[in-house]
Every structure is written in structure tokens, then in C-alpha cells.
Amino acid sequence: MTPDERAMIDFVLRWSPFDDGDEYILPQFGLTPAAFYYRVRTLLTAPTDEIDLATCSLLREICRTKLSRPTPHPRLKTSSATNRIVDTGSTLE
Template identity: 50%
Template structure:
């Protein structure tokens, strides 16, 4: 796991109890919240990630899915 991936995982774990932190994602990582949550979801879905315990992995998966579901979808038709 890279340092950036470790930092993303630590950030997501730190903000997990608060269901927030979106406003800090771009300044910290240079990513949109949607991209951040996609990447964190991929990280916790890896079998070899040992930085967090199983229960925290489950909570992070659910948190990422919830955050991704909340993201407004762009409607190319404008309606």
C-alpha cells in the first residue's frame, strides 16, 4: 500500500464516526469526494489490507457506498 493510500484510509477512518469531512478531501488529496470514496472503497475491498480490522472495513465499505449514493448525478439532458 502506498503512502497516499495509507493516508486516504486513515482520513476515511478518522472521519467515519462523523459521516463528514468532504470539504477537506480536495485540499488534502486533490480529489473530488466521489473519486476519494471510490478509491477508499477499492482499498478496503482488497484482501491484503491489514491496516484496519474487519469491522472497520465493513463500516468503511458501507460509508463509501452511502457517500457515493448521495453524490448528485450529472444529467446531460439538463432536465
């Protein structure tokens, strides 16, 4: 495992108790959260002695959970009153 790959694993483990930290992925790793978790999940497919089975299972579950969440469009929000998507961006006039 390369130092960069180890840093990705360590990041997921450090933030897993908080179910957060995604806002730090792009600045730290240069990847979107989805690409980051996909890459971590891919790392876990290769056998390694560096990660025990319990940790590997935890990491897979975290990746599965993170990748199953919908990624909201930055300008779109769901209106709680109508449960409909509303464009919150400005338009050029």
C-alpha cells in the same frame, strides 16, 4: 498499502463519526469526494492485514453511503417552497 492509501483510510476513519469532512478531500488529496470514496472502496477489495474485518466493513458502508448521495450542481439548489431546482448562478447579459 502505500502511505497515501493509508492516509485516505485514516481520513475516512477520522471523519466518520461526524459524517462530514468532504470539503477537505480536494485540498488534501486532489480528488473530488466521489473519486476519493470510489478509490477508498477500491482499496478495500484487495486483501490486506493492515485493516481488520470490522474496520473494513465500516469503511465499505461509509463509501457506499457517500457514493449513493446525489452530488448537487454547485449553481443549482432545490427551492424548498416549490421543491424544484432553481439556477442560482448569474447570467451574462
